[in-house]
Amino acid sequence: MQPLRGELAWVTGASRGIGRACALALARAGARVVLSARSVEDLQAAAEAIRAEGGEAYVFPLDLLDRAAIEACARRIEAEVGPVSIVVNNAGLALSAPFHRTTYEDLERMLALNFVAPFWVVRSVLPGMLERRHGRIVNVASTAGRTGHRYTAGYTASKHALVGMTRALAVEVAAKGITVNAVCPGxxxxxxxxxxxxxxxxxxxxxxxxxxxxxxxxxxxxxxMRPEEVARAVVFLADPAAGGITGQLLGVDGGEVLA
Ligand SMILES: NC(=O)c1ccc[n+]([C@@H]2O[C@H](COP(=O)([O-])OP(=O)(O)OC[C@H]3O[C@@H](n4cnc5c(N)ncnc54)[C@H](OP(=O)(O)O)[C@@H]3O)[C@@H](O)[C@H]2O)c1
Incomplete structure (x- = not known):
């Protein structure tokens, strides 16, 4: 069964790890998939893996720290592949250090990649989703978006910001056919x-x-956790059958935040 047939998914950080697993899983569910990250060879390898299974994949290299490049990439995807209906904001960076040894550069990089980039990715595709009254936005946050662990104040703040954006935008677009959720892996x-x-x-x-x-x-x-387990949750939230679920955090953490 391919519930995502007819959808176009844009996955950031699709060159490896969780993002690659999401791209593969979305393609298996029938979506055409656009893969973005910086490593062109790894992106191409992931796209080949999708094509080898009969899926459709497109590589759009992108440095998410470059805001202008995000907007330009979104316009190119739209022109060359089609309107994006599913966004998976997955690219992220985790640097840890005791609070007083965290550098401003590291803090800035984590906020830029884990929060500002998803904000601009969504901003670049939201007008089209609003026009078509159809969209699924899935943000890959973390257990660090729900709770606090030592030595990760910068990362935790960036993921809490992403969760905050998820909740506020979910309410803003709830009546417009668009859902916004977060997956929180351990x-x-x-x-x-x-x-x-x-x-x-x-x-x-x-x-x-x-x-x-x-x-x-x-x-x-x-x-x-395994990347495929996180990808499963992403596909679930992207499914038309999950249309009533918005503003939620879906943990793939083996119960970590409850312990
Ligand atoms: N692994 C975990 O334990 C864990 C737990 C909770 C949450 N998460 C979250 O899950 C997400 C994926 O993590 P992962 O474990 O799969 O990480 P990963 O293996 O380190 O992969 C990170 C991905 O982000 C991309 N990326 C990094 N900087 C980028 C930039 N400036 N522009 C574009 N793409 C960039 C990387 O591609 P390039 O290097 O090719 O650009 C890569 O595809 C992250 O948001 C992370 O915070 C992970």
């Missing part, structure tokens, strides 16, 4: 997680295995 097996593992190894002297086990222990299931 620690998930991607390069981003490897960065966190390296950081723990560097700052505590623990082994890589101990560091991974430490992160897995934060999860009541005692394991790390």
């Amino acid at each position: 620690w998930t097996e991607t390069d981003l997680l490897e960065g966190a593992v390296e950081n723990i190894v560097r700052t505590t002297g623990r082994s890589t295995e101990e560091a991974r086990a430490q992160l897995a222990r934060m999860n009541p299931m005692g394991r790390l």
Whole structure:
């Protein structure tokens, strides 16, 4: 069954990790998929993987820290592929440090990529969605968008901002055929997680295995999430059958925020 047939999905951060899994899962559900990130080769490999399964994929490289480039990319997608009906704001960056050692540059980069970029991606496609009275916006936030963990004040603030935008926009466009939701993963097996593992190894002297086990222990299931599990939630929220769900946070975290 392909419930997303006829939809065009734009996924940011689609070159690897959760975004790549989302692009593949959306294509399997029948959507045509536009993949954006900076690494052209990785994007092309992801697009090839989709095409190998019979899906349609388009590569639009983009640096999300460049606001003008976001708007230009949206216009090119519209002109060359068609109107975007599903947006998955997934690209993100997690840097951790004790609060007093967090640099302004790191704080600014996380806010720019995790919050400002999604804001501008949505701004660039929202007028078209409003006109067509049809749209699905899914923001990949984090358990850090719902709660606080030590050494992540900048990242946590950026994800709370994304969650705030999700809720406010959801209400604003609720009567216009557009839903806005967030998926909140716990620690998930991607390069981003490897960065966190390296950081723990560097700052505590623990082994890589101990560091991974430490992160897995934060999860009541005692394991790390898989990108495909997060992608499943994204596809669910993009489905026409989820049309009554808006402004919600869907955790894919093994119960982490309840523990
Ligand atoms: N992994 C976890 O444990 C976890 C947990 C909770 C939430 N999340 C969230 O899930 C999302 C995806 O994370 P992930 O784990 O899949 O991360 P990842 O493996 O590090 O991938 C990050 C993605 O973002 C893209 N990206 C980074 N900077 C960019 C820029 N300036 N312009 C365009 N694209 C950029 C990267 O592509 P290029 O480098 O090619 O540009 C890549 O595709 C993030 O928002 C993250 O905060 C992850």
